Amino acid sequence: MEYVIRSGNIPVDLGLLAHQLLDLDPAILFDRDVVTGNLRCATSALAAELLLAFSRAGYHLGPENIVLVPSVCCGGCSG
Template identity: 35%
Template sequence: MKFKIRTNGRPLDLASVEQALLSADPAAMIDLDGLNNVLRVSTYLDGAGLQGLFTDAGFSVPLGDVEQQPSECCGGCGG
């Protein structure tokens, strides 16, 4: 699943958040869109799981700031 997480200018230790995410999901991807104050995440975790993981990593984010993106899967690769 893909998510956009609004940071709203809150301080963020991206390395700590990335380490926590990759510990839970080694195939996950994360990057920061600093211009729009948004973290982009791709993971198997759901929104609540992602929120809890971020909170445990020191980046408290309200669930309302965790926005799941529509699937881009066409099913063509068998997924």
């Protein structure tokens, strides 16, 4: 699943956050959109699990800050 995490103007230390996110899902991909400041995340984790990982890293976000992005999968490689 892909998520946009609206962190607003909060400066997020990606190195610190990486420890929590990689413990959650070792195959997770995440980065910061330099235009919007939002984080982008591709993972098998649920939004609630992401909230917990952010909280453990010291960033307290609400459920409204994590937006599930509609799938762009065509099914061609596995379906």
